[in-house]
Amino acid sequence: MHFSTLLGPVALATLTLAQTWSSCNPTLQTCPADKGLNVGYYHVDFTRGADADWPMILGEAAYDQDGVAFSLAGPAPGPTMESDFYFFFGTISVVAKSAKGAGIVSCVVLESDDLDELDWEWLGGDATQVQSNWYGKGNTETYDRGGFHPIADNQDTFHNYTIEWTPDFTRWYIDSELVRTLNFAEAVAPNTYPQTPMRVKMGIWSAAETGNAGTIEWAGGSADYSQGPFSMNVQSVTIVNQNPATSYTYADFSGTWQSIQKA
Numbered sequence: 104m105h106f107s108t109l110l111g112p113v114a115l116a117t118l119t120l121a122q123t124w125s126s127c128n129p130t131l132q133t134c135p136a137d138k139g140l141n142v143g144y145y146h147v148d149f150t151r152g153a154d155a156d157w158p159m160i161l162g163e164a165a166y167d168q169d170g171v172a173f174s175l176a177g178p179a180p181g182p183t184m185e186s187d188f189y190f191f192f193g194t195i196s197v198v199a200k201s202a203k204g205a206g207i208v209s210c211v212v213l214e215s216d217d218l219d220e221l222d223w224e225w226l227g228g229d230a231t232q233v234q235s236n237w238y239g240k241g242n243t244e245t246y247d248r249g250g251f252h253p254i255a256d257n258q259d260t261f262h263n264y265t266i267e268w269t270p271d272f273t274r275w276y277i278d279s280e281l282v283r284t285l286n287f288a289e290a291v292a293p294n295t296y297p298q299t300p301m302r303v304k305m306g307i308w309s310a311a312e313t314g315n316a317g318t319i320e321w322a323g324g325s326a327d328y329s330q331g332p333f334s335m336n337v338q339s340v341t342i343v344n345q346n347p348a349t350s351y352t353y354a355d356f357s358g359t360w361q362s363i364q365k366a
């Protein structure tokens with residue numbers, strides 16, 4: 104599932120930060136540099152409260168001993184948080200508990216300005232599995248990218264969801280157990296392996312808000328808010344950045360990792 108569908112036309116019209124459509128796609132035009140994560144090791148603990156590196160780009164969040172909570176109590180655009188920095192290859196671990204409620208989707212999405220993407224997605228109607236997904240350069244020609252991974256009780260228990268992202272392969276882990284590998288060579292078409300600096304979005308959304316029948320069916324129907332509110336919690340995010348830098352710039356329109364310049 105692409106992050107675009109979750110925001111819906113109304114949100115997209117009002118939310119300039121919402122990517123997937125990208126405000127400046129560096130494979131099509133020259134774009135400003137992206138703010139880089141300038142440390143090799145980064146950790147944020149949301150049980151201590153809000154963090155300036157992680158602004159909300161849609162809706163609001165609450166903070167307590169379970170970390171940050173993204174909640175929906177009725178039909179509304181989904182509360183979404185986004186890192187204000189990008190990182191460029193490395194490992195990201197998110198300790199999270201997904202939201203209940205058929206029709207509610209919890210997500211952790213890594214996305215670049217030229218629409219390379221790596222995802223975790225949890226459906227509120229199914230507490231027993233998580234989906235992994237990836238896109239390269241916004242290519243949605245095939246829908247065989249999704250993976251399904253059993254994980255018991257992901258709505259009531261925190262688990263550690265990790266993506267190890269390298270130039271040669273991407274691996275998804277749950278509680279340190281490898282559940283999926285995507286190799287560079289498996290990615291279709293030239294340069295569609297995810298390989299450009301990414302930032303991180305996290306949050307929940309209601310499939311019904313998209314107005315898209317396929318999305319609503321995928322998510323298990325329209326949410327029944329009499330069973331809500333529905334909340335996803337994130338305790339912490341840890342990132343090991345392979346290429347710490349103040350900024351990342353695309354030196355040409357190729358969208359290859361080799362074209363990324365660090366400053």
Ligand SMILES: *[C@@H]1O[C@H](CO)[C@@H](O)[C@H](O)[C@H]1NC(C)=O
Nearest residue numbers: 196198263265276278279280
């Ligand atoms: C999450 O899993 C990764 C990968 O195994 C590990 O390196 C990291 O220490 C774990 N984080 C937590 C908070 O358990």
